[in-house]
Amino acid sequence: MFSKTFFFALIPSILAASFSVSVGSKNGLTFDPTSVVADIGDTIIFTVLSRNHSITSADFSGAVCPPPAGGAGLNPFDSGYLSDLDGSLPTFTYTVPSTEPQFAACMQAGGAHCRAGMTFAINPNSTLTYAQFNTNAANS
Numbered sequence: 001m002f003s004k005t006f007f008f009a010l011i012p013s014i015l016a017a018s019f020s021v022s023v024g025s026k027n028g029l030t031f032d033p034t035s036v037v038a039d040i041g042d043t044i045i046f047t048v049l050s051r052n053h054s055i056t057s058a059d060f061s062g063a064v065c066p067p068p069a070g071g072a073g074l075n076p077f078d079s080g081y082l083s084d085l086d087g088s089l090p091t092f093t094y095t096v097p098s099t100e101p102q103f104a105a106c107m108q109a110g111g112a113h114c115r116a117g118m119t120f121a122i123n124p125n126s127t128l129t130y131a132q133f134n135t136n137a138a139n140s
């Protein structure tokens, strides 16, 4: 028989969802999808499909682009540079720590990718929307 502790320890991994996000699909400066709605403990698997990009947490507004190495915001994260120039399709897995809105972008090319729309949102809400974040990035 399983102990209670063992049983309850299993619940989060049973219920956790996993999201797949394409980075640089069709050689574009894109994240696809551009946002996900995730619970604590869910994982987001980013796969770099072209060039050399990063998935780096960013501030919602202000000097959005480029996000700093190590990331910005509430729960900073940064994949570092992941290059598919050798066709290796590198991945970065992020475990969502909070249901608060979080934003991310590519830090490559001094922020040029970020300003061109290479932006991503986790749990955007009606105040902190993905569309507004992307506009803030374009104007930063």
Ligand SMILES: *[C@@H]1O[C@H](CO)[C@@H](O)[C@H](O)[C@H]1NC(C)=O
Binding pocket: 052, 053, 081, 082, 083, 085, 108, 109
């Ligand atoms: C990826 O980009 C970074 C930053 O521009 C650079 O330092 C690194 O050498 C690049 N990696 C490859 C394999 O080109």
Ligand SMILES: *[C@@H]1O[C@H](CO)[C@@H](O)[C@H](O)[C@H]1NC(C)=O
Binding pocket: 100, 101, 125, 126, 127, 128
């Ligand atoms: C959206 O999230 C921010 C940050 O947590 C929060 O301050 C704001 O109240 C939220 N907006 C709505 C409509 O829930």
